[in-house]
Amino acid sequence: MRKTLSYLLVLSGAAVMLVPFLAALGNSLKSFAQYIQVPPVWVPDPVQWSNYAEVWERAPFGIYLANSLVIAVLAVIGNVVTSATVGHALARMRLPGKQALLTMALGTMMLPTVITIVPNFLLFRSLGWLDTLLPLIVPYWLATPIGIFLMRQTFLAIPRDFEEAAGLDGANPWQVFWRVHLPLAKPALATLAVFTFTTSWKAVLEPVIYLTSPENYTLPVGVLSLKGQWVGNDQLVTAAAMMSLLPMLVVFVLAQRYFVRGTMSAGLKG
Amino acid sequence: MTVLTRKARPVAAGPPATARTRRARERAWALAFASPYLLHLVALTAWPVLASLFFSMTDYDLMSPPTFVGFGNFSRLLGDEVFWRTLGNTAYFAVLFVPTQTALALLLAMALNQRLRGMALFRAAYFVPVVSSWVVVAYVADSVFNPQTGIANQVLALVGLPAENWLQDPALVIPTLAAVAVWKGVGYMMVLFLAGLQAIPEERYEAAKIDGASAWNRFRYITLPGISGTTFLVLVLTSIETLQSFEQVYVMTDGGPHGASELTVLYLYRQGFQFFQMGYASAVAWVLFVLVLVLTLVQFRLQRRWVHYA
């Protein structure tokens, strides 16, 4: 009885989640006349796959995609590497003021990003980085508080004997970190990687502020700019939006367990 | 800054293996490992906090140097009705959004926790909106809330209700936005709750059942206290985030109609980046910052009353 109710709830919830996506997908395959038809047609007739090709033809979609990918990949590498080293220092190394740093990391997690918008813009302006991809990448190379937490927890859980067992007596701390601890932390690294990828891929505020040339646009900003350009062609913009989701969906399907694990272990927000 | 200068010295020092130098070397390594975050603290925490405090007391149009105006921006804020309205809009949005999402997420998590078949698949379905960008969600939401062609009005028509204008209606725009935000975020929160629920030992429920506790009482006295830690974390993080909502309204309504959905951070963005008033924008940021801080502190104080850590 309870299970049936639960099924009903979860199923109808899942429908509410997915039906709007299907409707949007349908919209992206209509002609404009059908797109604005009242009452609406749910299944496009004919199915206009050419909309997707047209987006590629009319917009530098490939450039947007490349920018999004470059930013996301570099952000992932940067955040994973630096969060791991910092997390390692906090978990396994003799670091003066360790506790204070940890507390500060907790504090910055609560720091509203709103306070950073203006100063960071000015900082990047003085560095000459406006309208480049750097402001969207470099901050990830300075470790993120949430990544530090995740990695610290992970490294804390690795037993001490591993270092000795690895036969690395006399090895320097980098070798211990690189050869012993990092390989053991792979699941956590993967978790951090998918979350960084998602955050970077979805970002709107920062790209809107920092990127002004279309050749530097990321997918979300690029799709947004099409909205103003293709008045009377909303079906194409919808197609572009659907396409911008696709790479993210692929990552999600491939790495689903890391999304779930990450959310559960650290309350990471993708 | 002393931290940074200290880091360079020991690395260069030679290798003699006395206990003291070994400790110094360890410390140097540790500092080197931690250095990205030290830079982070300087460049991405201390700098923005201090700089925005400084700019909030200036007039700064980005082209001429900032001129000091003391608390001028803050007194202007006090009399700025548009600012207060954006704050009201933000609060209204948060009040609708946070409890609804929390309750729904908990409900779904409890349902999923029944070890349902295909649980992974359901979880995935709820997660798709979570990983979508707001730009995508804007178009998905349009397929639902477009007054002419959207699903929502079709459903209303089916049950004989009049059509609504959703995002174009000043009275409905914030509730509609909150509904879309719940739709987008509930999956994430549900997974958090699921983790909390799975951490509650099964024996407690068994024991309660044997004692004849009703389903409600089991929920009230086992489940709720069991997940209160998770709930607390979730509430703190979502409130911080919700008060700073920007992307959703920027993409979906641009603050319209007639500013009915203009949230505080959108106002800040426009004051700073569209009307060249960086000083004033910084003052807005600080007021919001303090509000977020106060709210967080209040939540931390209140947690003693209701949060149980097992």
Next chain:
Amino acid sequence: MKVRMLAAGTLAVLALAGTASCGGGPAGEPGAVTLRLGFYAGAGDPADTLMRELVKEFTAANPSIKVQLEVAPYVKFFERLRTQIAGGQAPQVWLSDGVLVQEFAARGALADLTDRVRTVDAAAYSGLELNRDGKGRVHGFPQGAQTPVLFYNKKLFAEAGVAEPTADWTYDDLAAAARKLTKDTNGDGRPDTYGFRAYSPGFTESWWPIVKAFGGDVVTDGNRKVAIDTPESRAALDWMLAAMGKDGFAPDYVTTESFGKGAVHTLFATGRVAMSYGIYARTLPAMSAKVDFGVAPLPKGPGGRGNVAIVNSWVVSKAATPEQADAAWKWITYFSGEKPQSRWAELGEAIPINKKAAATALPADRGPVFLEALDASDTLGTNAVWSEYTEALAKRVNEALSGATPVAEALATGQKEAQQVIDRFYAGQTQ
């Protein structure tokens, strides 16, 4: 500031170590100038196409000048431009909406063109003086002029057997004709053709001239004082509300908005409305849609016709190098010439500011109506905070026009909020 320098330094080092730099200054052969030129147009628009052609002809004639175009649709163009100005990255020359020239100038973003303008024959161009500020400086050179007139669809008028608008029309005449032109052909209870388009998110073609025609005012005292909260303005908005409400001859606020952004300008071109106020640029979509249309002067109200005009202008960035500024001025002089101006006008994009071109290139039936309106026009309340104060005001006025707030209340709030914006800026300034 120490913190800032430290932060900047460390970040720079990190960036070099961690990532490839994406920046890079423009370098070219000696003597060559690269000019970034910005203008607004929808991609692939006829206006976009023609502008690109003109740029190509210009660079062919001036091989030492290389032009990089920065084009985006109106809203996006100015949002991006503002971010670029904030970041010190504006193009060297761009087409500014006439109402924004003072705004950019007041923030020190524009080069002073006063001396250059002195070198041209002032009698050959119109609109030069509209760009002169209180101190006699000029920061923009006219590109084209826009002023709203009454567009009407000849076919729909003939079908309904209604006499076409004349110069003597009053607002009552307009309403009477519009009522006859409103038709519900498919019988769903909602008109498919409306007589008139009253509301538009762009007030230049909507409530601003109507308020003035009814004897109201929007701003006075050198555009420093908002004065819209008067019985005359209330009467104007009431007239519009009746048009969209009980008289039902104009699409109401929600109907107009749900067509989507930008679609309001296509209502006339697609025959959804028989009459609409439109600036010269609206002839372009109407011609592309092959609508058989005419234009008439705005109807008379108790306060006259309420004509307003915008002179869109080329402006030069203050950050441009002397060579770039010279090149930018060359472009401006080229564009103001008779031939480019004529082609621009023939396209249906703007009233030429070159008087010779204006005399020859405008269509004989429509030209005089636009030129007369232009002569009779006031500015659109331009000042250094134009976009901010008009936005504050428009928000409240639209609130009234959508029926969400009573007219009197909306005008009072709008006036107060818009005035706050203006006072804030001018309070600390002696200008």
